[in-house]
Amino acid sequence: MVQSYVKMAWRILRKQRLYSSLNIVGLAVGLATTLLLLLWINDELGYDRFHSNHGQIVKVMLNITSESQTQTYGWVATPVADAMQREIPGVKQTTCSWEQKAIFSYNEITSEEKGIVADSAFLRVFNFPLLQGNPATALLAPNSLVITRHLAEKYFGTDNPVGKIIRIDQTTDCKIVGVLADIPSNSTLQFDYLRPMPTPAGAGSWLEIKANVFAVIDSKTDPGKLQAQLKTMTQRHMPDWLTGWAYFSYKLDDLYLRSNFENGQYAGGGRITYVRLFGLVAIFVLLIAAINFMNLSTARATGRAKEVGVRKAVGAGKWSLIGQFLSESLLLTSLAGLVALGLILVGLPLFNGLLQKRISIDWTNPIYWMGYVGVLWGTSLLAGLYPAFVLSAFQPVRVLNGLRERSAVSVVWLRKALVVVQFTAASMLLVGTGVVYQQIDFIRNRSLGYQKQNLIRFDAKGLTEPEPYKHAKTMLSSVPGVAAISSSSSSFQGTFGRNYVEWRGQETPEKTMFVVINGDHDLLPTLKVPLQSGRGFSPQFSTDSVGVIINEAAVRRMKFRQPLKQMIRVNNKDYQVIGVAKDFHIASIHQPIEPTVILYDTKKFSYFFARLDDQNQANTLRQLAATYQSLRPGAPFSFQFVDQEYERVYQSELQIGTLANWFSVIAIFISCLGLFGLASFSVERRTKEIGVRKVLGASVTSVFVLLNREFIGLVLISLVLAVYPVWYIMNGWLDKFAYHVQIGGGVFVLVGLLSLAIALVTVSLQSIRAALKNPVKSLRTE
Numbered sequence: 001m002v003q004s005y006v007k008m009a010w011r012i013l014r015k016q017r018l019y020s021s022l023n024i025v026g027l028a029v030g031l032a033t034t035l036l037l038l039l040w041i042n043d044e045l046g047y048d049r050f051h052s053n054h055g056q057i058v059k060v061m062l063n064i065t066s067e068s069q070t071q072t073y074g075w076v077a078t079p080v081a082d083a084m085q086r087e088i089p090g091v092k093q094t095t096c097s098w099e100q101k102a103i104f105s106y107n108e109i110t111s112e113e114k115g116i117v118a119d120s121a122f123l124r125v126f127n128f129p130l131l132q133g134n135p136a137t138a139l140l141a142p143n144s145l146v147i148t149r150h151l152a153e154k155y156f157g158t159d160n161p162v163g164k165i166i167r168i169d170q171t172t173d174c175k176i177v178g179v180l181a182d183i184p185s186n187s188t189l190q191f192d193y194l195r196p197m198p199t200p201a202g203a204g205s206w207l208e209i210k211a212n213v214f215a216v217i218d219s220k221t222d223p224g225k226l227q228a229q230l231k232t233m234t235q236r237h238m239p240d241w242l243t244g245w246a247y248f249s250y251k252l253d254d255l256y257l258r259s260n261f262e263n264g265q266y267a268g269g270g271r272i273t274y275v276r277l278f279g280l281v282a283i284f285v286l287l288i289a290a291i292n293f294m295n296l297s298t299a300r301a302t303g304r305a306k307e308v309g310v311r312k313a314v315g316a317g318k319w320s321l322i323g324q325f326l327s328e329s330l331l332l333t334s335l336a337g338l339v340a341l342g343l344i345l346v347g348l349p350l351f352n353g354l355l356q357k358r359i360s361i362d363w364t365n366p367i368y369w370m371g372y373v374g375v376l377w378g379t380s381l382l383a384g385l386y387p388a389f390v391l392s393a394f395q396p397v398r399v400l401n402g403l404r405e406r407s408a409v410s411v412v413w414l415r416k417a418l419v420v421v422q423f424t425a426a427s428m429l430l431v432g433t434g435v436v437y438q439q440i441d442f443i444r445n446r447s448l449g450y451q452k453q454n455l456i457r458f459d460a461k462g463l464t465e466p467e468p469y470k471h472a473k474t475m476l477s478s479v480p481g482v483a484a485i486s487s488s489s490s491s492f493q494g495t496f497g498r499n500y501v502e503w504r505g506q507e508t509p510e511k512t513m514f515v516v517i518n519g520d521h522d523l524l525p526t527l528k529v530p531l532q533s534g535r536g537f538s539p540q541f542s543t544d545s546v547g548v549i550i551n552e553a554a555v556r557r558m559k560f561r562q563p564l565k566q567m568i569r570v571n572n573k574d575y576q577v578i579g580v581a582k583d584f585h586i587a588s589i590h591q592p593i594e595p596t597v598i599l600y601d602t603k604k605f606s607y608f609f610a611r612l613d614d615q616n617q618a619n620t621l622r623q624l625a626a627t628y629q630s631l632r633p634g635a636p637f638s639f640q641f642v643d644q645e646y647e648r649v650y651q652s653e654l655q656i657g658t659l660a661n662w663f664s665v666i667a668i669f670i671s672c673l674g675l676f677g678l679a680s681f682s683v684e685r686r687t688k689e690i691g692v693r694k695v696l697g698a699s700v701t702s703v704f705v706l707l708n709r710e711f712i713g714l715v716l717i718s719l720v721l722a723v724y725p726v727w728y729i730m731n732g733w734l735d736k737f738a739y740h741v742q743i744g745g746g747v748f749v750l751v752g753l754l755s756l757a758i759a760l761v762t763v764s765l766q767s768i769r770a771a772l773k774n775p776v777k778s779l780r781t782e
Contacts, residue, residue: 023296023332026673027379028339030289033666035344035372036351037282043359044275047186047256051127053216056092058249060084060213060230063264065244066512070264071498076247078204078211081119083237088229090221095121096201096211099191101459103635105167106155112459112638113151115193119201122194125214132162133178139196145174146194150182168195169461170634185358188256206237215249223249260590260736269736274656277432277733281663284425288667290379291422292674293336295415297329326380333380337372355655416714419675423718426664426671427755428726433664434747435730440657442741443650449584449593450492450527452646454612456621458639460487460605462632469602472631473520479627481613481620486522487605490515492586493645495606501597502569503558514554515586515594516570518601524549524581526609534564534579537600544600548575552583554595570597588649592738609642668755672762675711679763708763715759719752 048054060080062073081096097118104113116122123135130138131149138146145166152161161176168174174195183190201211217226230247238245246264260270344361352359361368463472469487477485490496501514517523521537521544532552537544548568555563566577575597583593612620625637647654727743734740 020332022673022676023293024336024339026292026296026670027289027333027336028343029666030285030292030670031336031340031375032343032347033663034282034286034289034375035340036347037278037285037663039348039359039361040351040355040357041275041279041282043186043357044257044271048188048252050184050187051252053127054252056217056219057125057252058215058217058226059252059255060215060247061250062209063246063248064513065246065264069512071513072261072264073209074212075209076211076213077206077208078201078213079206079237080211080233080247081213081215082200082202083233084213084215084230087233087236088226090218090226091215092218093121093125093216094213095119095125095215096197096213097122098211100195102168102193102195103170104151104155104193105170105634106164109155110634110636111154112636113192114190115195116189116191117195117197119197125216126189128183129181131179131181132160135178138178139194141175141177142196142198143172143174144177144196146178146180147176148180148182148192151192152179170632185356188252207239207242214252217249271652273733273736277729278659278663280729281429281432281660284429285663285667285670286375288422288425288670288674290382291418292670293332293379294382295418295422295674297332322385326385330377330380333376337376354658356651416710419711419714420718420721422671422674423715423755423759424721426667427719427722427751428729429660429664429667430751430755431722431726431747432730433660434751435734435741435743436657436660438741438747439734439737440650440653442739443589443653443737444647446589446739448589448646449582450529452643454483454614454617455527455642456610456612456639457491457493457607457642457645458610458628458637460608462635463608464603464605466603468631472608475627475631476608476610476624479620479623481616482610482624483613484522484526484611486526486609487520487602488523488607488609489518489601489605490586491607492527492609492642493649494587496586499571501554501595503560504567505559512557512595514557514570515596517586517596517598518604519598520602520605521600523598523609526611527584528611529584530582532580532582534577536579543576544578546573546575547578547600549579549581549598550577551581551593551596553593554597555580557595568597570599575599589739590737668758672758675759675762679711708760711759711763712756715755719748719755723748 048057051057059074060076062076063070064073065071075098078096081094084091085094095118097116100115100117101112102115104111118139120139123130123138130146133146138144145168147155147161155161155166156164161179164176165173166176180194183192204211227248230249234245234247254266257272257275258266258270260267348359348361351357460469460472463469473485473487476482497516498513499516501512506512519537521539524531524536531549534549536549537547541547548570550558550563550568558566558568560566560577563577563580568575568577581596581598584596585593586596587594610624621639624639628637629635730743734743
């Protein structure tokens, strides 16, 4: 019996090649797209889950409250780690670390690498596997070094690196004692080497915020009690005047996905928003593909009513007919599943390249196969059951006499409803993509308050003392093509310090933390930050060492009507406001611009900024490199173009935008396949009607309108139904940005016109051919 079903299904498939091909291609593309999205979602949700005890690891974070405003920081004081393990029951292990960049030199290779300085407990808290070495002793010796396999191959090729000596920063020789496996791409901590701390973490200052502290908590520890104990610990160790400081713990599992804090609490949003957004996209794409499959299946099935009548007349039972239709559906979905697997194998490397991921499929994992087969069978049942039960209920006498069954009418209405649902989902994806694109374009092109083009930043390490600084600035400024050069303590890409600021007329006695930048008198001119009032720093004014420039956000916070010549106190030292700078971004554009003060200080800086002329920049960079290396022999000239680094910072948003574009195109493609198939079926079903109309004088235009009107009407209904849901969803997404576009009517009009145009072209491919067909041939179709 089963063999008979399969043979008949194969004959039907070969006989109806166009519709079978449309069904297989549409479902295969939908399945492949959905599975790629699910792989990405699984990778995002799996961040840091490779640690065996990930559910028990927390990160210690810091809330600082002043004037009813709370800022959240991921860095804490180094003694926090020891104090937690010593004073809080339930804390099994803590580790303290901070990020570092260092210059590695070995033989002829010199390069800047990114790593972590950590205490000896780091490899006990985290399960980064050591390929060589002992995790218990790797970070004990003062000048030991653990590197990843990537660095081992870079510096030593196929040689065993353990025991080899690498020079760091031209000053320190470090012995390699271990080799780590390369860090997974879905790890929050990304580094290429580990170095031991120069001094015990507990010996640091409670007022110096620079470390990442993680703790392993007993599974029975009450989270609420832990927060109270951390608060008590803070009060015990901090000075009385620091009443606004409060440490708290945050789960490692939430660190990557839910890192958006406002006023001291998680405020929703973060990376989890994208996961949910593309979870919806995956559902929509699969829904569109499944509807496409169901519509084409039911359309062709209802065209086989006489076949069903004949079968029933000669004795075929209801379950026999149901088995036949389900076999055909299962054969089609199985073929679509095989094509989808091929698409995934081809598309996954491209997908990884686009997202800079290392996603892979564990083909030996039965869960993958169970899920895949479950989706295929589920789709097969959905597509096959309805026509199977409807057609098996036909009365053979009525069908063979040409009378229409009521159930056939209900199938037509169901098919129209499914087309509406399909295009509603596709229209929502298109509108959502348009909004995402607008927001990403807004981020990329938003004015930062300074000109990032033609601006480079490079390390000032070793040149921060007064005499080396003066000499370096003179030499670097003299390079042809360098328009301006300056020094700064901030990278203007998220690296900056904060300090306490006080002023006259302050509403509360609490000290308030502002962003503090140290720079020379050329900093604002080099960055081209305009002044709103007052003046910038100048070597002509010796009093500028006690002068300060503030931004407009600081003016608003301090409620100064006339900010110039006002006295403010920064870190217990008095300064006079000499200028007000226009607001500028130095942190993520996801966050509002913070109150900022700029101090004239040529001793506390970490970076040089150089503005280059537009012309012949390659030659300028070569000469800058030569000059820099003459000032720091053996050190590589590692620089970043600020505009390119800005693009890299928001690479995640760019990738999301690209993903949204591709998947919207795929959704429309699948919808159009279905529309094309239904239009073909409609034209085929009404061939004789069209012939009669043309014989009676109907024009080509009237026939064209007749055939298109039904489908265009369904698309218009879909567009109307899509407006409110997508507006609501995308507004919620945009609210997570401090600065964002407004959803206007333009995107809805554009998507509406685009959808109508695509639908019209798709349907017209069939209706024009039918309208132009010779009516004599149309009347001979049966």
